[in-house]
Amino acid sequence: xxxxxxxxxxxxxxxxxxxxxxxxxxxxxxxxxxxxxxxxxxxxxxxxxxxxxxxxxxxxxxxxxxxxxxxxxxxxxxxxxxxxxxxxxxxxxxxxxxxxxxxxxxxxxxxxxxxxxxxxxxxxxxxxxxxxxxxxxxxxxxxxxxxxxxxxxxxxxxxxxxxxxxxxxxxxxxxxxxxxxxxxxxxxxxxxxxxxxxxxxxxxxxxxxxxxxxxxxxxxxxxxxxxxxxxxxxxxxxxxxxxxxxxxxxxxxxxxxxxxxxxxxxxx
Amino acid sequence: xxxxxxxxxxxxxxxxxxxxxxxxxxxxxxxxxxxxxxxxxxxxxxxxxxxxxxxxxxxxxxxxxxxxxxxxxxxxxxxxxxxxxxxxxxxxxxxxxxxxxxxxxxxxxxxxxxxxxxxxxxxxxxxxxxxxxxxxxxxxxxxxxxxxxxxxxxxxxxxxxxxxxxxxxxxxxxxxxxxxxxxxxxxxxxxxxxxxxxxxxxxxxxxxxxxxxxxxxxxxxxxxxxxxxxxxxxxxxxxxxxxxxxxxxxxxxxxxxxxxxxxxxxxxxxxx
Amino acid sequence: xxxxxxxxxxxxxxxxxxxxxxxxxxxxxxxxxxxxxxxxxxxxxxxxxxxxxxxxxxxxxxxxxxxxxxxxxxxxxxxxxxxxxxxxxxxxxxxxxxxxxxxxxxxxxxxxxxxxxxxxxxxxxxxxxxxxxxxxxxxxxxxxxxxxxxxxxxxxxxxxxxxxxxxxxxxxxxxxxxxxxxxxxxxxxxxxxxxxxxxxxxxxxxxxxxxxxxxxxxxxxxxxxxxxxxxxxxxxxxxxxxxxxxxxxxxxxxxxxxxxxxxxxxxxxxxxxxxxxxxxxxxxxx
Numbered sequence: 001x002x003x004x005x006x007x008x009x010x011x012x013x014x015x016x017x018x019x020x021x022x023x024x025x026x027x028x029x030x031x032x033x034x035x036x037x038x039x040x041x042x043x044x045x046x047x048x049x050x051x052x053x054x055x056x057x058x059x060x061x062x063x064x065x066x067x068x069x070x071x072x073x074x075x076x077x078x079x080x081x082x083x084x085x086x087x088x089x090x091x092x093x094x095x096x097x098x099x100x101x102x103x104x105x106x107x108x109x110x111x112x113x114x115x116x117x118x119x120x121x122x123x124x125x126x127x128x129x130x131x132x133x134x135x136x137x138x139x140x141x142x143x144x145x146x147x148x149x150x151x152x153x154x155x156x157x158x159x160x161x162x163x164x165x166x167x168x169x170x171x172x173x174x175x176x177x178x179x180x181x182x183x184x185x186x187x188x189x190x191x192x193x194x195x196x197x198x199x200x201x202x203x204x205x206x207x208x209x210x211x212x213x214x215x216x217x218x219x220x221x222x223x224x225x226x227x228x229x230x231x232x233x234x235x236x237x238x239x240x241x242x243x244x245x246x247x248x249x250x251x252x253x254x255x256x257x258x259x260x261x262x263x264x265x266x267x268x
Numbered sequence: 269x270x271x272x273x274x275x276x277x278x279x280x281x282x283x284x285x286x287x288x289x290x291x292x293x294x295x296x297x298x299x300x301x302x303x304x305x306x307x308x309x310x311x312x313x314x315x316x317x318x319x320x321x322x323x324x325x326x327x328x329x330x331x332x333x334x335x336x337x338x339x340x341x342x343x344x345x346x347x348x349x350x351x352x353x354x355x356x357x358x359x360x361x362x363x364x365x366x367x368x369x370x371x372x373x374x375x376x377x378x379x380x381x382x383x384x385x386x387x388x389x390x391x392x393x394x395x396x397x398x399x400x401x402x403x404x405x406x407x408x409x410x411x412x413x414x415x416x417x418x419x420x421x422x423x424x425x426x427x428x429x430x431x432x433x434x435x436x437x438x439x440x441x442x443x444x445x446x447x448x449x450x451x452x453x454x455x456x457x458x459x460x461x462x463x464x465x466x467x468x469x470x471x472x473x474x475x476x477x478x479x480x481x482x483x484x485x486x487x488x489x490x491x492x493x494x495x496x497x498x499x500x501x502x503x504x505x506x507x508x509x510x511x512x513x514x515x516x517x518x519x520x521x522x523x524x525x526x527x528x529x530x531x532x533x534x535x536x537x538x539x540x
Numbered sequence: 541x542x543x544x545x546x547x548x549x550x551x552x553x554x555x556x557x558x559x560x561x562x563x564x565x566x567x568x569x570x571x572x573x574x575x576x577x578x579x580x581x582x583x584x585x586x587x588x589x590x591x592x593x594x595x596x597x598x599x600x601x602x603x604x605x606x607x608x609x610x611x612x613x614x615x616x617x618x619x620x621x622x623x624x625x626x627x628x629x630x631x632x633x634x635x636x637x638x639x640x641x642x643x644x645x646x647x648x649x650x651x652x653x654x655x656x657x658x659x660x661x662x663x664x665x666x667x668x669x670x671x672x673x674x675x676x677x678x679x680x681x682x683x684x685x686x687x688x689x690x691x692x693x694x695x696x697x698x699x700x701x702x703x704x705x706x707x708x709x710x711x712x713x714x715x716x717x718x719x720x721x722x723x724x725x726x727x728x729x730x731x732x733x734x735x736x737x738x739x740x741x742x743x744x745x746x747x748x749x750x751x752x753x754x755x756x757x758x759x760x761x762x763x764x765x766x767x768x769x770x771x772x773x774x775x776x777x778x779x780x781x782x783x784x785x786x787x788x789x790x791x792x793x794x795x796x797x798x799x800x801x802x803x804x805x806x807x808x809x810x811x812x813x814x815x816x817x818x819x820x821x822x823x824x825x826x
């Protein structure tokens with residue numbers, strides 16, 4: 001469940017890109033999907049993301065829970081906006097049959113269009129994120145945040161949290177089993193939830209305690225000593241990075257140009 | 269040295285006077301709550317810098333007064349390993365964890381890598397380099413915690429109950445590693461409940477009870493003082509217990525009792 | 541037959557084969573210790589006894605019931621399991637509430653009161669009954685966890701490393717509590733690394749190595765340094781026998797104490813034997 005769980009170790013040129021490059025792409029792709037109000041434009045970004053994922057050979061991440069959530073989000077958006085969006089005027093009728101629900105009346109084309117754009121935006125963004133996360137090792141990610149200026153205090157905190165979250169999840173599972181072993185009835189999800197909640201406070205307290213002690217051990221391991229620390233992972237912008245960053249910003253510039261001179265490309 | 273935690277009702281450490289020579293191995297024993305961990309924390313400056321309280325007296329380690337230097341500075345010479353590995357592991361892979369310490373100290377990269385290979389070998393962590401620590405077993409985690417301090421090559425190594433989470437095999441591995449370090453000349457302070465090991469390898473034993481140093485001497489001296497040991501709710505090394513019972517039956521008369529298997533063997537052969 | 545394990549295989553998700561064909565039977569009232577290196581399958585095996593784990597292949601019968609067809613809630617009334625970390629099993633506001641918790645829906649008020657009182661007095665927890673379990677020291681927490689399991693009145697008590705991680709006093713406290721439970725006639729199964737404990741109290745010891753049983757018999761047999769087999773088993777399991785056993789072996793082999801009985805396990809036995817020899821023997825001239 002942690003970030004580490006999403007990272008897939010393969011050896012592609014995309015994996016070897018500096019995390020900052022990929023972060024730049026993430027930001028730009030997010031900007032582009034919001035610049036246009038046209039499903040085709042958003043689909044373009046979406047396809048680029050899919051291609052990237054395939055090039056990086058981390059497509060297995062598409063089978064995961066997150067991908068399914070994205071699809072659900074897409075469908076939900078189309079349906080909800082289809083019925084409820086104020087932009088909707090023309091009812092949808094197929095073979096003279098119109099789907100009708102009280103208060104929201106029928107599905108409308110304009111509404112579905114809006115839902116499609118919103119939904120596709122979510123999917124495109126989700127894929128960008130999946131691409132980033134599946135090709136960037138968490139430690140590299142944190143180190144690049146440091147390079148970008150984030151104080152090391154925060155990267156360390158993030159690092160510790162990423163460690164603790166899967167641990168806490170493991171702990172909850174063990175706790176549930178321990179409860180069952182002493183006869184606590186955990187037949188349904190409500191019981192399970194109650195059990196987890198009752199241990200929630202001691203669990204959180206012990207996690208906070210852990211974080212506190214871990215930060216002490218970090219200091220005891222010389223963090224902040226009056227010497228120049230050695231860089232372990234070689235992070236540096238290579239030629240490939242420059243090219244990709246250039247292409248990314250070119251994409252942004254192109255998008256802005258089209259936007260300025262041709263509007264948001266909405267079909268309605 | 270005296271120390272009282274801010275939230276403590278009384279002094280956790282009372283009037284501690286202790287000196288440890290370079291290269292000595294000192295075993296610290298005592299019931300839980302007697303101040304052993306507190307004592308360890310004063311050796312690298314966590315007390316008083318990170319755990320505030322009333323601190324009287326001074327602690328000088330490797331010529332540095334802990335009051336006058338920060339914890340990271342002191343960490344250049346003193347390494348500490350706690351009994352709970354979860355409280356020490358902060359990085360996302362095993363190798364990151366091991367390299368973290370020396371990297372903070374500015375050790376050159378190739379040196380870090382060779383130290384890492386060394387400690388991975390000594391502590392049996394081969395093959396686990398890329399694993400995230402939370403997937404390791406308790407024993408592996410503890411060995412990782414020790415490895416990541418060891419890679420800093422400290423002059424003084426403080427271990428607070430390092431084998432609590434380990435099975436006998438893991439315990440043995442850790443004890444062997446500690447032995448090897450002793451041979452390299454590292455000054456070692458070990459807090460342990462597994463007194464049989466300390467009896468055999470420690471140069472000195474310090475018994476802490478309710479914040480005070482009650483006994484301080486060679487293992488034979490300390491463990492032969494049965495009354496004090498029992499009075500402090502402590503146990504004896506197994507062979508010492510045998511001789512204690514022999515003494516009670518009037519079958520053994522010497523003042524100092526054997527504390528190791530070899531000593532016990534020799535003594536029995538001698539006396540009968 | 542309290543517990544029967546027939547050809548038990550268990551594989552964790554992710555294809556980790558933890559148990560490879562384990563056969564075992566435990567009778568009522570026995571005191572069994574399960575030992576072995578970490579990862580050998582001790583806990584995995586024990587978790588089958590109360591149904592928390594179901595066999596991948598083979599079967600486990602508890603009092604004749606097949607664990608694959610019985611739910612954990614039911615099995616927990618026959619097999620009580622005390623986890624290694626008491627924090628995982630405690631979450632109520634007072635010790636009394638803790639002990640009463642799982643019983644609430646199963647018993648009448650007066651029955652419940654009786655059981656709670658019984659558990660509190662057996663474990664000497666009367667003085668702590670209104671305290672919050674989380675504020676107690678580790679050995680006391682372990683006693684509370686034991687008391688809560690005891691209150692369910694199971695016939696089998698499984699304890700996962702009860703004396704590990706404590707100082708001498710705490711370990712003794714827990715040890716005595718286990719003996720008290722034994723004295724009420726329960727079947728006791730202890731997973732432990734403490735060989736002194738095994739030598740002192742276990743009537744049978746099971747050594748697990750790599751998911752299989754490497755030894756199933758009396759501690760005296762296991763720690764008998766004069767048998768090749770025993771020595772090999774100990775080596776495989778990376779276990780050392782108690783120093784008493786080693787000392788008596790050394791004296792018999794190399795020290796010329798050929799009359800010293802074999803298989804001495806604990807200091808008291810050793811001293812007795814030595815005293816007997818002393819009174820029998822002629823004074824040695826060195």
